[in-house]
Amino acid sequence: MQMAESQQLLENFKLTVSEKEDYGDCSTNVALFLSQHIEKNPQEIAETIKKALEDDPEVNFVQKIEIAGPGFINFWIKDETLISDLNLYATGDFKLSPYSQFRGKKVLLEYAHPNTHKEMHIGHMRTLITGEALARLLEASGAEVFRANYQGDIGPHVAKALYGIKKIMAEKKLTLDEIAKRSARDKAHFLGEGYVRGNTEYEKAEREIDALNAELYAGTSPDQKLYAITREWSLAYYDEFYKRFYTKFDRLFFESEMVEGGKKIIQEHLGKIFIKDQGALIFPGEKYNLHRRVFITKRGNLTYEGKEMANAYAQYAAFQFNNKIHVVAHEQAGYFEVVFKALELIDPKQFGGLQRHLAMGMVNLTERKMSSRTGEILTVDWLIDEVKKRVHALAKERKFESEETVEAVTIGAIKYSVLKVATGTDVAFNIEKSVSLAGDSGPYIQYTYARTCSVIEKAKKQTAVQQKKLEPAERALILALNQFENVATAAADSLSPNIVAAYIFELAQHFNLFYQKHQIIGTEFEGMRIALTKAVGTVLREGLDLLGIKAPERM
Numbered sequence: 001m002q003m004a005e006s007q008q009l010l011e012n013f014k015l016t017v018s019e020k021e022d023y024g025d026c027s028t029n030v031a032l033f034l035s036q037h038i039e040k041n042p043q044e045i046a047e048t049i050k051k052a053l054e055d056d057p058e059v060n061f062v063q064k065i066e067i068a069g070p071g072f073i074n075f076w077i078k079d080e081t082l083i084s085d086l087n088l089y090a091t092g093d094f095k096l097s098p099y100s101q102f103r104g105k106k107v108l109l110e111y112a113h114p115n116t117h118k119e120m121h122i123g124h125m126r127t128l129i130t131g132e133a134l135a136r137l138l139e140a141s142g143a144e145v146f147r148a149n150y151q152g153d154i155g156p157h158v159a160k161a162l163y164g165i166k167k168i169m170a171e172k173k174l175t176l177d178e179i180a181k182r183s184a185r186d187k188a189h190f191l192g193e194g195y196v197r198g199n200t201e202y203e204k205a206e207r208e209i210d211a212l213n214a215e216l217y218a219g220t221s222p223d224q225k226l227y228a229i230t231r232e233w234s235l236a237y238y239d240e241f242y243k244r245f246y247t248k249f250d251r252l253f254f255e256s257e258m259v260e261g262g263k264k265i266i267q268e269h270l271g272k273i274f275i276k277d278q279g280a281l282i283f284p285g286e287k288y289n290l291h292r293r294v295f296i297t298k299r300g301n302l303t304y305e306g307k308e309m310a311n312a313y314a315q316y317a318a319f320q321f322n323n324k325i326h327v328v329a330h331e332q333a334g335y336f337e338v339v340f341k342a343l344e345l346i347d348p349k350q351f352g353g354l355q356r357h358l359a360m361g362m363v364n365l366t367e368r369k370m371s372s373r374t375g376e377i378l379t380v381d382w383l384i385d386e387v388k389k390r391v392h393a394l395a396k397e398r399k400f401e402s403e404e405t406v407e408a409v410t411i412g413a414i415k416y417s418v419l420k421v422a423t424g425t426d427v428a429f430n431i432e433k434s435v436s437l438a439g440d441s442g443p444y445i446q447y448t449y450a451r452t453c454s455v456i457e458k459a460k461k462q463t464a465v466q467q468k469k470l471e472p473a474e475r476a477l478i479l480a481l482n483q484f485e486n487v488a489t490a491a492a493d494s495l496s497p498n499i500v501a502a503y504i505f506e507l508a509q510h511f512n513l514f515y516q517k518h519q520i521i522g523t524e525f526e527g528m529r530i531a532l533t534k535a536v537g538t539v540l541r542e543g544l545d546l547l548g549i550k551a552p553e554r555m
Contacts, residue, residue, distance in 0.1 A: 017479050021472065024066065024074030025479055031071040042071030049073060079470045082478045083528075089481050089535035092542075096140050100489045103142030108319050109135050111327035112242075112249075115152035116234035117161035119192040120241055120380045122363045123329060126427065129418050130360065131327045132247035132548045133497040140546060141492040146319035149249045150311055152304075153231055154256040159213035160198030162223055163205060165190070165230065167197055176229060185381055188237040191230055192377065217259060217301065241380060245411060246548050251318055253311055261310030262302045265346065266295050273345045283342050293338045308339040309346070316350060323354055325495065330359035330424060358495055361426040363418065383429075387413050390435040394443070400555045408550040409435075409443050415549050416442030420501040440505050442549055445540060448508035450555035451515065452537030459521050459530050471525070473514055477532055480510050484539050488546060497547055504543035511536045 017026050031046035038045075046067045053059045061081040066074045088094045111131025114124045135145045152158075168174070168190075179190060202209055215221035235252075242248060266274050266281055274281050279298030283305070285291045295306040315324065326336060336357035343351040365378060388410045395401045395409070413434040420440060421427045437444050470478070483503065491499035511533075520529040541551040 100141035164197030
């Protein structure tokens with residue numbers, strides 16, 4: 001077997017924490033896996049590995065190794081090693097695994113993407129929340145991350161919004177100065193009303209709206225000032241959300257910036273990559289088992305696909321990435337397959353295999369459905385308000401009525417409800433469950449962290465860990481803590497924040513069970529158990545932070 005092949009095989013074996021004490025602290029199936037590729041019995045392979053580890057002086061942290069079943073290798077870790085690990089977690093003096101595939105890479109994350117002249121709906125909220133969590137996971141794994149936001153600030157939706165805004169202003173005799181005095185939220189709601197009005201009246205006002213759209217693209221519209229002012233209202237409104245959700249962007253990119261560059265790129269590759277069909281310039285995707293898509297319409301307007309060509313170059317110029325990840329809804333999968341292929345054909349060295357679409361599922365509330373056409377939109381404003389009502393009631397009951405804490409718990413409830421679900425799966429958002437202290441929720445984990453802080457505060461002094469022998473419950477908690485680094489790396493490598501969410505929920509459950517069954521303060525085990533409590537709190541706080549959730553010390 002070649003060295004490269006052996007390395008690939010070894011990278012695929014699993015080392016898992018054992019669920020039963022009889023199976024050791026952890027076990028591996030590497031012997032079973034290797035037996036599929038080399039002509040040896042798995043038990044023979046396991047025995048060879050066991051002897052090599054026992055003879056290796058550097059493997060001095062293992063107390064016992066046993067072979068079980070058809071070739072599983074079970075390990076028992078020395079108590080003093082686990083106690084040493086505990087002290088690292090208790091002091092926060094630990095680092096995440098250096099083995100992430102993204103370590104040392106430059107990764108551009110493109111997420112959020114709310115169009116201007118609309119209110120932010122909960123679908124955009126999911127990409128915002130997930131994008132920030134991924135950025136934190138990748139940074140923790142050693143990547144250099146560039147946060148990018150590509151927004152639609154021009155196009156038919158803007159023309160419809162301006163058309164509707166003018167209609168409403170005329171009917172209600174409103175001036176821009178009067179509207180400008182409103183809050184950012186109210187101004188955004190007004191823009192949303194304008195869009196709905198323009199959308200519902202499009203059939204009868206198609207020529208007027210299409211002409212307005214063309215003039216906006218050309219920069220010759222009499223409504224250019226109205227466009228600029230309302231665009232700024234939208235951006236200010238979105239900026240409030242970015243701050244509330246603890247995210248930031250290294251740069252905002254806009255569709256309006258991509259028009260001329262996109263047209264130039266397509267014209268330069270006409271006849272080679274793009275073809276003319278009935279007056280439009282298209283990408284013949286059927287040649288590559290993909291969709292045929294229009295990049296420039298027969299009227300000479302650049303489509304989203306066409307703008308994406310210029311956006312790719314603009315983002316690469318801003319940040320010479322090794323990987324680019326688009327955090328966008330799954331219904332755009334066909335769109336991204338086409339634009340990725342077109343870019344790869346244009347510039348295989350710069351764009352070949354470097355881009356990925358992380359397909360996001362929908363966010364749904366079973367009580368309500370969303371339709372931007374009719375104006376029935378599940379806005380982020382509405383959702384925050386509804387969740388916050390429940391958190392205020394919880395705060396009154398638990399007596400943590402600090403508005404800062406209420407806000408942190410509200411955002412934590414929303415973020416965790418989204419992040420605990422695998423990215424490609426739809427989220428069924430349940431408002432009541434999102435704030436429950438008895439279930440799989442952000443507030444439950446935040447409350448558990450606050451509990452660890454309370455225990456530490458009540459301890460009269462931080463006694464040294466003198467214990468040399470671990471109780472089974474203590475041992476189990478330390479082993480759970482030891483999984484954190486690998487969990488975080490796995491979440492980063494697979495772009496799956498839900499892995500961290502599941503881990504910190506299980507750790508919180510594990511600690512709460514320990515808290516209920518074992519006295520912490522005032523026993524001969526106090527030093528150990530205070531250190532254990534502190535370590536759990538540290539990992540919960542760090543895990544929440546990786547998800548972009550704050551950890552209040554009092555709840």
